[in-house]
Amino acid sequence: MEHIRPTLTRIFPEVGDDLVSNRRRPILHFLEDTSPGRHDTLIAACDSHRYALLGCIGYHDNCTDNFHAARV
Structure with a gap:
């Protein structure tokens, strides 16, 4: 999670973002969000x-x- 913040330059990922590994390689594309809450990268x-x-x-x-x- 700590590597996503500097890559996205924000705390909350959004639909369309790529989430990255500790080597900054995309490992997950945030395609859709059907949850009721927000997702943070603090923990x-x-x-x-x-x-x-x-x-x-x-x-x-x-x-x-x-x-x-x-x-x-």
Whole structure:
């Protein structure tokens, strides 16, 4: 996430942006956003471990799993 901010020159990615690796290579194109919220690049992508620390019991959809599922 920390490499996306200087590449985009803003905190919030928008539809049409390319999200990049730590080598600044595009790895994901932000094609559509159907979520109700905004996405920031200030913290790492959420994952099952974060939700467990927040008290979530059972599985909760998260950015890390979504990313891995999309890499098919």
